[in-house]
Amino acid sequence: MFALEITELTKEYKNGVKALQGVNLRVQAGDFYALLGHNGAGKSTTIGIVSTLINKTAGKVKVFGYDLDSQPALLKQQIGLVPQEFNFNQFEKVIDILSNQAGYYGIRRAEAEKRAEYWLKKLDLWDKKEQQAMRLSGGMKRRLMIARALMHQPRLLILDEPTAGVDIELRRTMWTFLQELNRQGTTIILTTHYLEEAEMLCRHIGIIQQGRLVIDMPMKDLLAKL
Ligand code: ADP
Ligand code: ADP
Numbered sequence: 001m002f003a004l005e006i007t008e009l010t011k012e013y014k015n016g017v018k019a020l021q022g023v024n025l026r027v028q029a030g031d032f033y034a035l036l037g038h039n040g041a042g043k044s045t046t047i048g049i050v051s052t053l054i055n056k057t058a059g060k061v062k063v064f065g066y067d068l069d070s071q072p073a074l075l076k077q078q079i080g081l082v083p084q085e086f087n088f089n090q091f092e093k094v095i096d097i098l099s100n101q102a103g104y105y106g107i108r109r110a111e112a113e114k115r116a117e118y119w120l121k122k123l124d125l126w127d128k129k130e131q132q133a134m135r136l137s138g139g140m141k142r143r144l145m146i147a148r149a150l151m152h153q154p155r156l157l158i159l160d161e162p163t164a165g166v167d168i169e170l171r172r173t174m175w176t177f178l179q180e181l182n183r184q185g186t187t188i189i190l191t192t193h194y195l196e197e198a199e200m201l202c203r204h205i206g207i208i209q210q211g212r213l214v215i216d217m218p219m220k221d222l223l224a225k226l
Helices: 042-050 072-078 094-104 109-122 138-150 168-183 195-202 219-225
Strands: 001-012 018-028 032-036 056-063 079-082 154-161 187-192 205-210 212-217
Touching: 001 042, 001 187, 018 042, 018 056, 018 205, 018 212, 032 042, 032 168, 032 195, 042 056, 042 154, 042 187, 056 072, 072 079, 079 094, 079 138, 094 109, 094 138, 138 154, 138 212, 154 168, 168 187, 168 195, 187 195, 187 205, 195 219, 205 219, 212 219
Parallel strands: 032 187, 032 205, 079 154, 154 187
Antiparallel strands: 001 018, 001 056, 205 212
16 A cells, blocks of 8 residues: 555646656655655655645646545545644644644544644643744744644655754654654655655655656665665
8 A cells, every 4th residue: 555656746837947857756654754855856846746735737646545636635634744834823822723723624623622632742832732833932833833734643744854943852852753653653754855864764765856756765775875
């Protein structure tokens, strides 16, 4: 079973930039996959398309068998996205950000409260639940985005540069958190431009260069080559 199947994916932005030029990528269910590449390689474009935020130019995308073209709502249900940029309303309270997200996915109130408490405690944000998002530090906001992404219990969690600008202590905490989540069955894909981070966390690695996937192999095979 594949969590993600991308076939001949291309993206040309309106300004003519060819961000993706025929990407083929498969991620097994249960895997922890790192998509590595320099700035501008096409990582964000790839995950933006998979999570339905960016329109593709051509190609096929399936998530747990659901097709992006014909079953976008079902596909979206499978995915939790942690974007690179904070994209919540800074005036909202932490707890409301989570309950709004739950509402968006049609999760009942009692269940939503239970889940919010669980994730806020896990991510060490429980004592901030009544605070406005804008009053959180950068690291707290990032953890809040992770909690939000997990509210609807996605089978695939996608994180775009989750530890960019995060200090080493929090980075380690986040690594441990993500490893535990993966052990419990959530497939994880993250983008990074740190090889060390990918090496530390991931079982499989894809390297994207100028819109093409140039390497796609188990991490241990890559390490053996270096
Ligand atoms: P990465 O995430 O690996 O840094 P991106 O997917 O953000 O790479 O970008 C891939 C290419 O597409 C880059 O050349 C970038 O400048 C370009 N690009 C990204 N977003 C847009 C956009 N909205 N409009 C035009 N070009 C874009
Ligand atoms: P501190 O951790 O020192 O409290 P923040 O990390 O909260 O500072 O950043 C200060 C401001 O910069 C905030 O308004 C925050 O929204 C914004 N900011 C910081 N990092 C990002 C990011 N990755 N994307 C978008 N906005 C950011």
